[in-house]
Amino acid sequence: MIFSLEKQNGVVTILLHPKRVTAEIAREFKDSLFQIIEESTKKNIVIDLAAVEFMDSFFLGAIVSGLKKCRNQNGDIYLAQMPKSLRPLFELMNLDEVFKIFPTREEALQSFLIS
Secondary structure, eight states, X not given: OOEEEEEETXXXXXXXXXXXXXXXXXXXXXXXXXXXHHHOSSOEEEEEOTTOSEEOHHHHHHHHHHHHHHXXXXXXXXXXXXXXXXXHHHHHXXXXXXXXXXXXXXXXXXXXXXX
C-alpha cells in the first residue's frame, strides 16, 4: 500500500507509507492523487511525508502535477512533516517556495481551516 487517507473537516490527508518513493510508484500515485482531487468537494489536501526518507524526481513530478490540478480547481496541496533528507530536493527545485510546508500535520490542517 502506497498511502492511506484520512478526512477531517473537508481536508483529505494522504499519509505516504514507503520509505522510498520513486518512479516505480509515481504513476500509480499520480493517478490516485488526481482521482482524490476529482472526488473531493473542497480540493484541499495535505500530504504527510513523515515516513519518506527518499524521493526521486519522478515522484516529485507527480506531486507537482497534483498541485497544478488542485490549484486549477481552486484547491491546494500542503506538505507536512517533511524529513530533513527531503528538504534539499525541494530547495534545489525552488519548490519550498511553491508549496506551503508545515512541521506537523495538525498545523497544515489548521491552516486550511483558517483560510
